[in-house]
Amino acid sequence: MVPGRCLSKKGLRCDPPTFEHPSRRSERWSKLSSKGRRKKSSKVKRRQWDPAKFAEDAAPLVASALGLDSLGLSEDEYVELLRDIIVGLVGDRVTKPKPENIIKNIRRNESRIMSIIAFKLLEVVPEGKLTPEQYEFVAANIGPLVIPVAQRLYKEAKRLGLDVTPLQGAWEEGWRLRGDPGPVGYCPNCGFRAVAPDGSCMVCGKVLDDKELKEAVEFDAKFEEFLETASCNELKEAFKRGTLYVSHASTSLEPQTKWDVEVFLSKKEREALRSAISRRCQPS
DSSP states (O other): OOTTOEEOTTSOEEOOOOOOOHHHHHHHHHHHHHHHHHHHHTOOOOOOSOHHHHHHHHHHHHHHHTTGGGGOOOHHHHHHHHHHHHHHHHTTOSSOOOHHHHHHHHHHTHHHHHHHHHHHHHHHSOTTOOOHHHHHHHHHHOGGGGGGGHHHHHHHHHHHTOOOHHHHHHHHHHHHHHTOOOOSBOOTTTOOSOBOTTSBBTTTOOBOOHHHHHHHTTHHHHHHHHHHHSOHHHHHHHHHHOEEEEOSSOEESSOSSTTOEEEEOOHHHHHHHHHHHHHHSSOO
16 A cells, blocks of 8 residues: 555545645735735726816806806807816816816816916907907906016007006016016006016007106106215216116116116216215215
């Protein structure tokens, strides 16, 4: 008889049953279970719908809910106006949202998103083609995004004979939110604080003459302060150069910010410098 085997009642050989220690069996099942979990967790949910197609379908409903019907756009133009904004609001979500959810999201962030819609409208409507209703919508909603499009909007307002005051307020807000003081002087033609360092207006394009430029940057008051506070060397250097730079708050020999405006001193102003030097800088 072969060792390790047995003989059955019918005379057939059989092997004795083998037994697995419980701890080893538990370990084996644990490994199998963990493999199953890893395999299951590796499945990633994928989006089964097209955000752009959803945005195109939802655009008319969103436009109506936001009161944009008054803009008088075609259906295709409403889609162009709102598609990218809706896609941005959808983000990376896997499940398709309802248009009502998009509308609620817009209303929670209404000021910011309406500003974007106003800016986008200027891309949808060609320059020189804005209707009065469209201009009024943009002027009321553009907010701080007005800075790069102020020149166009000023032209549209003049063409339509409409008020630019809302744009002036948005212009000021835009510079404040940028954390940038912006231009120094107010343009005598359009009323925007938009006088660039070269003496031209960033909004209406007017080039200011010397008198207009000094008035725009309030040079007289700042020059009087310079005459009283500048050192003797500064007074003499200003007299020698015949020019000064004007910032938001003062006058100096060198520009203090990128917005400072250079002004040329008149004969009367040079005489004022000579008098200040004589009065303040004579040796005792």
